[in-house]
Amino acid sequence: xxxxxxxxxxxxxxxxxxxxxxxxxxxxxxxSRGERTAHQERPEWGAxxxxxxxxxxxxxxxxxxxxxxxxxxxxxVDLICFTPDSARQxxxxxxxxxxxxxxxxxxxxxxxxxxxxxxxxxxxTPYGDYGLGKAAVEALLHRETLSGGVPSVVLHPGxxxxxxxxAINPAGNMDADVWRxxxxxxxxxxxxLGMGVLNHVHADDVAQAFERAITRPAAIGSSFHVVAEQAxxxxxxxxxVAAWFGRRAELELVDWPEFEERAGAEHAAVTREHIERGIxxxxxxxxxxxxxxPRYTSLEALHGSLTWMVANGQADVGGQAF
Numbered sequence: 001x002x003x004x005x006x007x008x009x010x011x012x013x014x015x016x017x018x019x020x021x022x023x024x025x026x027x028x029x030x031x032s033r034g035e036r037t038a039h040q041e042r043p044e045w046g047a048x049x050x051x052x053x054x055x056x057x058x059x060x061x062x063x064x065x066x067x068x069x070x071x072x073x074x075x076x077v078d079l080i081c082f083t084p085d086s087a088r089q090x091x092x093x094x095x096x097x098x099x100x101x102x103x104x105x106x107x108x109x110x111x112x113x114x115x116x117x118x119x120x121x122x123x124x125t126p127y128g129d130y131g132l133g134k135a136a137v138e139a140l141l142h143r144e145t146l147s148g149g150v151p152s153v154v155l156h157p158g159x160x161x162x163x164x165x166x167a168i169n170p171a172g173n174m175d176a177d178v179w180r181x182x183x184x185x186x187x188x189x190x191x192x193l194g195m196g197v198l199n200h201v202h203a204d205d206v207a208q209a210f211e212r213a214i215t216r217p218a219a220i221g222s223s224f225h226v227v228a229e230q231a232x233x234x235x236x237x238x239x240x241v242a243a244w245f246g247r248r249a250e251l252e253l254v255d256w257p258e259f260e261e262r263a264g265a266e267h268a269a270v271t272r273e274h275i276e277r278g279i280x281x282x283x284x285x286x287x288x289x290x291x292x293x294p295r296y297t298s299l300e301a302l303h304g305s306l307t308w309m310v311a312n313g314q315a316d317v318g319g320q321a322f
Contacts, residue, residue: 001025002214005073007055008080009048010038012165013104013157017077017207019044024211029071039164059086065093072097075214079104084136091141094150100220101141102213104206105156107199107225107281109135116197117231117282120156120223128273138223145221153219157206158199158227158281159274162296165203166314167305170237172196172271175263176315179306182242183317187250191259191268194235194251196275201227202296202304212290224286228298231280240299241306244322 001024009018009030015038021028022044030045034052038045051071058064068076068090076099081087087103094101110118111125126135134156141152161167169178171190181188190196209226213219232240235251242249260268286292296304306322309315 001027002074003027003029003072004075004077004214005029005031005068005071006077006079007031007068008078011079012039012160012162012203013206013210014079015039015164016204017210018048020207020211022047026214029073031068055080055086059089062089065089069093069097073099075100075102077102077210081137082130082133084133084140087137087140091144091150098150100214101150101152102210103137103141103152103154105138105154105223106131106134107156107158107227107279108277109138109156110277110279112276113278113280116278116280118225118279119282120225120285142221142223151220153213153221154223155206155209155213155226156223156281158201158225158279160203160206161200161301162202162204162304163308165305166309167200167302168198168274170198170234170241171263171267172198172234172274173263173267174270175267176309179241179309179315180318182238182247182249183245183320183322185242185247185250187252188238189252189254189259189262190234190238191254191256191271192234192275193253194233194238196234196271197231197278197280198234198237198274198298199227199231199279199281200298200301201294202301205294205296208295209286209290209292212292216290219289222285222289224290224292225281225283226286226292227281227283228294228296228301229283230298232298234275237298237302241302244303245317245320
């Protein structure tokens with residue numbers, strides 16, 4: 001088995017990934033800022049070597065990448081790289097030993113979809129700092145692999161959900177009151193005829209894809225979408241959530257100005273950013289090359305998030321059982 005260094009190990013995806021790697025027999029080094037423990041605290045963490053490092057500060061000082069290389073990894077799983085400069089530092093430090101580098105990208109390397117389901121070969125048209133940064137990192141890593149340098153695999157998750165993380169709600173934003181309204185039967189406003197598409201994925205399914213990529217040499221040099229089996233519309237998600245509470249979703253389909261007035265400018269902006277891409281990402285490549293088999297549907301991933309949010313005081317469902 002391999003010596004695997006996981007950067008961002010106590011974050012949402014890392015909390016699911018690290019125990020998986022230990023169970024698979026890997027020697028695991030968990031790198032994090034040390035500000036929190038994994039929210040999925042399991043016995044496997046007792047077998048993990050822990051390293052405290054603040055990537056932002058150490059990248060600025062030019063020391064972080066060297067620290068990772070000094071850990072002598074066979075595999076590096078990078079869950080928290082957002083800029084090409086950060087990726088370049090890491091690649092330069094790893095080039096002498098050439099471990100396998102797995103990078104967590106995002107389906108937001110895509111802009112508005114022109115064809116669906118969207119494949120990984122679609123031309124990149126990102127926008128916004130996050131999408132632009134992830135697309136630039138992806139391009140850098142693929143160039144590095146093609147040149148004979150550090151071998152890499154890029155995994156592009158959708159909207160990561162499940163216990164331990166607040167989920168994007170059916171309206172496409174983080175307004176916790178949307179969950180309450182669906183639970184108690186109050187009207188919920190949706191723009192774009194409720195047909196905006198959201199592509200969720202459970203964090204454990206993301207972890208599954210990373211685990212499988214470690215042992216799939218054919219994956220090197222490629223990118224893979226990691227999402228639930230099917231994307232869903234806002235209307236479909238709202239209908240499904242309401243059904244958990246034995247209700248029919250009371251949906252009011254409104255135009256964008258009215259939606260902004262009712263949701264507030266901040267929530268409306270997040271909704272627009274999420275649904276205007278219309279991404280329904282294909283997982284055929286991940287299925288055939290990685291053997292990726294998502295366990296959770298979009299609604300199941302949301303159910304896990306909402307259960308956790310209610311238990312941790314981050315959402316109110318009006319006392320309704322679900």
